[in-house]
Amino acid sequence: MIRMDGKEVSAAVKQQIADRVKCMGIKPGLAVIIVGDDPASRIYVNNKKKACEFCGFLSEEYSLAGDTSEQELLELIRQLNDREDIHGILCQLPLPKHIDEKAVISCISPEKDVDAFNDVNVGKIMIGNYSFLPCTPAGVMEMLDYYNIDITGKNAVVIGRSNIVGKPMAMLLLHSNATVTVCHSRTVGLKEICRRADIIVACIGKEKFVTADMVKDGAVVIDVGINRMENGKICGDVDYENVAPKTSYITPVPGGVGPMTIATLMKNTLNACIEQSKAKNK
Ligand code: GUN
Numbered sequence: 001m002i003r004m005d006g007k008e009v010s011a012a013v014k015q016q017i018a019d020r021v022k023c024m025g026i027k028p029g030l031a032v033i034i035v036g037d038d039p040a041s042r043i044y045v046n047n048k049k050k051a052c053e054f055c056g057f058l059s060e061e062y063s064l065a066g067d068t069s070e071q072e073l074l075e076l077i078r079q080l081n082d083r084e085d086i087h088g089i090l091c092q093l094p095l096p097k098h099i100d101e102k103a104v105i106s107c108i109s110p111e112k113d114v115d116a117f118n119d120v121n122v123g124k125i126m127i128g129n130y131s132f133l134p135c136t137p138a139g140v141m142e143m144l145d146y147y148n149i150d151i152t153g154k155n156a157v158v159i160g161r162s163n164i165v166g167k168p169m170a171m172l173l174l175h176s177n178a179t180v181t182v183c184h185s186r187t188v189g190l191k192e193i194c195r196r197a198d199i200i201v202a203c204i205g206k207e208k209f210v211t212a213d214m215v216k217d218g219a220v221v222i223d224v225g226i227n228r229m230e231n232g233k234i235c236g237d238v239d240y241e242n243v244a245p246k247t248s249y250i251t252p253v254p255g256g257v258g259p260m261t262i263a264t265l266m267k268n269t270l271n272a273c274i275e276q277s278k279a280k281n282k
Pocket residue numbers: 090091092093094115135136164261
């Protein structure tokens with residue numbers, strides 16, 4: 001069994017980006033918006049800020065009060081859309097209930113949408129003609145590539161069907177020629193389906209959901225879950241201790257997919273900067 005080290009792979013990706021930025025005549029700029037005081041979101045946003053500093057990006061954080069109106073948030077996004085020094089805009093989800101997430105996501109201009117959540121970017125991913133890849137699924141693909149894991153012809157099972165992870169994950173695996181099955185809370189025979197998988201991506205948000213009896217010998221298991229247990233510790237969607245011995249490769253939580261999500265965000269911001277500079281100089 002090989003433990004896939006997301007910290008190591010993401011450090012390599014971020015170092016490449018930092019080296020590239022040093023030679024560019026322009027600083028990529030990322031604006032991160034957080035509304036309210038969700039503790040998990042706070043941690044993610046702090047990590048994004050640290051990664052920006054490492055890569056030599058301009059990073060701006062907008063911490064808005066939990067009772068900020070949708071109009072105020074949309075107005076801030078419009079201002080950031082018009083800024084030439086900001087190439088990427090990210091609004092940390094989830095948002096407070098009184099704000100319509102869809103309206104916020106579609107307000108971010110597609111060329112600055114470094115999360116790739118906007119309708120335009122989601123559509124481009126579907127047809128395989130993308131400018132940005134969604135951060136977590138692309139981070140998973142980067143990690144599979146780093147460990148030379150062959151995907152073509154493999155049975156891949158994605159457990160979870162969210163717009164942020166499950167659906168785009170399935171699409172990226174499909175683009176890499178896997179035979180993909182997407183399972184979810186209403187799937188009948190989930191155990192049997194998982195047992196046939198060469199690659200399992202668990203993104204269902206339930207602690208230790210994937211147990212050893214669901215995994216065939218030698219499978220690759222990717223754990224996207226970040227769940228907080230009653231004792232306060234973080235655990236994934238996979239029962240790591242019992243599943244790991246059966247696998248050929250497995251990601252830990254923490255230290256697996258999480259850092260890869262941030263590395264992809266940095267990549268997307270760099271690409272956004274390059275594309276916007278090209279468009280400006282045309
Ligand atoms: N909340 C959980 N994951 C993400 C993410 O990748 N991007 C944003 N904006 N919010 C999130």
